[in-house]
Amino acid sequence: MKNLVVLISGQGRNLQALIEHCAAGTIPARIAAVVSNRADAYGLERARRAGIPTEVVPHGDYPSREAFDAALAAAIDRHAPDLLAMAGFMRILTPGFTRHYLGRALNIHPSLLPRHPGLRTHAAALAAGDAEHGASVHFVTEALDGGPLVLQGAFKLRPEDDAATLAERVMTEVELKIYPQALAWLARGDLSLRADGAWLHGRPLTTPATLDALEAAFR
Numbered sequence: 001m002k003n004l005v006v007l008i009s010g011q012g013r014n015l016q017a018l019i020e021h022c023a024a025g026t027i028p029a030r031i032a033a034v035v036s037n038r039a040d041a042y043g044l045e046r047a048r049r050a051g052i053p054t055e056v057v058p059h060g061d062y063p064s065r066e067a068f069d070a071a072l073a074a075a076i077d078r079h080a081p082d083l084l085a086m087a088g089f090m091r092i093l094t095p096g097f098t099r100h101y102l103g104r105a106l107n108i109h110p111s112l113l114p115r116h117p118g119l120r121t122h123a124a125a126l127a128a129g130d131a132e133h134g135a136s137v138h139f140v141t142e143a144l145d146g147g148p149l150v151l152q153g154a155f156k157l158r159p160e161d162d163a164a165t166l167a168e169r170v171m172t173e174v175e176l177k178i179y180p181q182a183l184a185w186l187a188r189g190d191l192s193l194r195a196d197g198a199w200l201h202g203r204p205l206t207t208p209a210t211l212d213a214l215e216a217a218f219r
């Protein structure tokens with residue numbers, strides 16, 4: 001059984017899905033710890049309720065990103081992670097940190113990368129007049145929101161969508177489905193990071209896998 005450590009900063013709805021999938025065995029891993037940079041993150045409460053150890057590493061306590069990342073890595077490594085999942089973790093990570101977890105760490109981002117990296121992605125999709133929006137799972141590398149893409153899910157914008165409805169649609173229509181799937185692949189060894197990018201089921205992912213294709217396979 002693989003050890004998974006989950007990093008959060010807030011609500012923890014993605015974390016909740018991971019807790020449930022690990023408990024059900026659909027992700028073959030145990031969540032060894034949940035680590036937050038904020039003591040008031042509601043996701044910590046979800047972890048405690050599930051009996052999962054928690055750690056808080058407040059970023060404000062450290063004089064530099066390097067010092068914070070060193071403390072964060074120490075907290076994570078106490079739990080001997082095979083896998084690391086950033087689930088709404090809102091800190092930019094240093095190259096040393098990302099190198100330490102290279103190939104073991106995934107992030108979920110609320111846009112169809114490479115469109116709209118960074119913050120306020122829903123407003124950005126609206127401002128750009130995008131016809132589609134969604135979310136992406138990618139390997140964590142030095143490039144902010146720029147590591148090799150693994151799995152994306154997209155939906156068409158509706159005329160009445162605003163930033164709030166888009167945030168909700170991204171979460172319920174896409175993120176809660178694609179993140180457990182990507183982590184299940186990584187935990188099973190079906191997904192890996194190689195020198196030329198992400199590989200899934202023994203083949204290079206020249207384009208990311210899509211939620212549409214996965215759902216079509218089960219129709």
Ligand code: GAR
Pocket residue numbers: 008009010011012013014015043087088089090108109110118119135170171175
């Ligand atoms: C999710 O939409 C996630 O994609 C996003 O924050 C939300 C966290 O929600 N992550 C980022 O913006 C990372 N830069 P949650 O805490 O309820 O899972």
